[in-house]
Amino acid sequence: VPGITGLLFRDMALVVVFALLCSLFVAITLIPLLCSRFLKAEGGGLLRRLSGWLPALERRYRRALEWALKHKGIVIAVVAVVFVGTILMIYPFRLVGTEFLPEVDEGRLQFEVKLPVGTRLEETEKVVAEMEREIERICGKDLVATLTTIGTGEGLAAMFRGGAGEHMATIIVRLTDPGERKRSQKEIETEILKAIGNKPGVEVKAAISSPYMSVFGGAPIVLEIYGYDRRKALEIADQVKRVLEGIEGVYNVHVAVDKPLPEYHVIVDRNRAAALGMSAAMIANTVQSYIQGTVATRYREGGDEYDVLVRLSDEDRSNRSVLESLLIPTPMGGLVPLKSVAKVVKAFGPITIERKKQERYIQVTASLRGRDLGSVAREIGEKLSKLKIPADFSIEFGGSAKEQRESFRWLAIAFLGAVFLVYAVMAAQFESLLDPFIIMFTVPLAVIGVVWMLALTGTTLNILSFAGAIMLAGIVVNNGIVMVDYINLLRRKYGMGLREAVLEGGRRRLRPVLMTALTTIFGMLPMALGFGSGAELRAPLARAVVGGLTVSTFLTLIFVPVVYSVLESLSARIKGERS
Helix, strand or coil: CCHHHHHHHHHHHHHHHHHHHHHHHHHHHHHHHHHHHHCCCCCCHHHHHHCCHHHHHHHHHHHHHHHHHHCHHHHHHHHHHHHHHHHHHHCCCCCCCECCCCCCCCCEEEEEEECCCCCCHHHHHHHHHHHHHHHHHHHHHHEEEEEEEECCCCCHHHHHCCCHHHHEEEEEEEECCHHHCCCCHHHHHHHHHHHHCCCCCCEEEECCCCHHHHHCCCCCEEEEEECCCHHHHHHHHHHHHHHHHCCCCEEEEEECCCCCEEEEEEEECHHHHHHCCCCHHHHHHHHHHHHHCEEEEEEEECCEEEEEEECCCHHHHCCHHHHHCCEEECCCCCEEEHHHCEEEEEEEECCCCCEECCEEEEEEEEEECCCCHHHHHHHHHHHHCCCCCCCCCEEEEEHHHHHHHHHHHHHHHHHHHHHHHHHHHHHHHHCCCHHHHHHCCHHHHHHHHHHHHHHHHCCCECHHHHHHHHHHHHHCHHHHHHHHHHHHHHHHHCCCCHHHHHHHHHHHCHHHHHHHHHHHHHHHHHHHHCCCCCHHHHHHHHHHHHHHHHHHHHHHHHHHHHHHHHHHHHHHHHHHHHC
């Protein structure tokens, strides 16, 4: 699986593969030796009392299996209806939401503050200090510390335009651990945004506070508007923003574009310049030297060398009359003022022009509250399809929504690949195509358990729970292998009839099936309960495994023998007709 999903699960997959290989080696070498030395024919009194309930359970199970074999059509129909209903829970009823990664309460919030372009550092500091006091009031005892950075630079703009980032600030809020506070991180963030986000002329945006989430997925909702005409792109971005603001659960909507900065455009009069033997490039290079500076000499002190940069002062660079009076050298050795060969026009220009896939684009970002990403993305797509967008513009999803779509596609391919490999291995071992096909019915039974467990626990279908479903493709077949292999043994070695072999094989394999399933279920249970920091990332995978294996185990005990009986009878009938 490529991309972010592959990075997340590659190490885990390697660990599982290596652990299973070591387990296989121990099972066929060390375990038989230890059993021959220490295993007793009968357990002690305590073990006998603990296992005393098994014979009664086996008798009840045999009676249930007898009923199922008499009513095969009912059993198959009920399981089929439950499976279809389970799929409908995901779509279209959407009882189980979907998202890229579950939200993690790390106790860390981050807010980006932007004042009007040109605001001085002192004014920005005053506004941010007021916001910090408001944050302290809202957080109360839940606050650990705040860290504020003022004056973020804007690349070349900050270097040559006199601190273009003085109107910007970043506030990082550190909260106590989730177990020590009553409010969630999202609730506190919402309260803070309501308090500090309504100041006139000040734009406040809740940024991605988690370094983990910023790397794996980005903002929950990111819409990228592609097109060359920047003014038209901004108009479309405003339409998209209004659409997002009208969707339930979407908040903190922002168009990720800074307001343009004041600047001067130098428009060269090519005829006048040509009369003096000058080109537009010569004039541009000279003006650039005045604005950005030229290294005039180098200064040495104590073995260190420093460049001496000569350029106009900050005041002169923003003075139109000074710019018009700049002396431009001519090829003939003379000097002429800039205004004699060009016009200096005051205008506004963008701080940055972002490109992606060799196209200009603008981002519209938003956060989510109380809804899953999958349903919101579908609703956004439906509403955006009704907008009238020019043919030379396009709108695409980015951020977590894009990563979710791509990851789910690759995980679905991985799931199908896992199913195929499991079937191929069993076909080689059984030397049959029918028996592995019967055993593979345990996989859709596991899907039933996965979906119901996610629905009951309020867990979304994300890449972690999806990975748990992929793991189940190799786990749940074990129960079917144990049962089908023993039924085949009874038929081929002891000559039992089909019905009697199914009943006896099911009864005798009940204990190993339960032992195999329960050990895995109880082993995953602590992680599924979601205790401790970061449990939001661990629990979905474990819950998928526990739910899928639990339901699959109990349905396998009834459904697989029924399917085995039906398909083996059908196979025998077909062979009889051919002979």
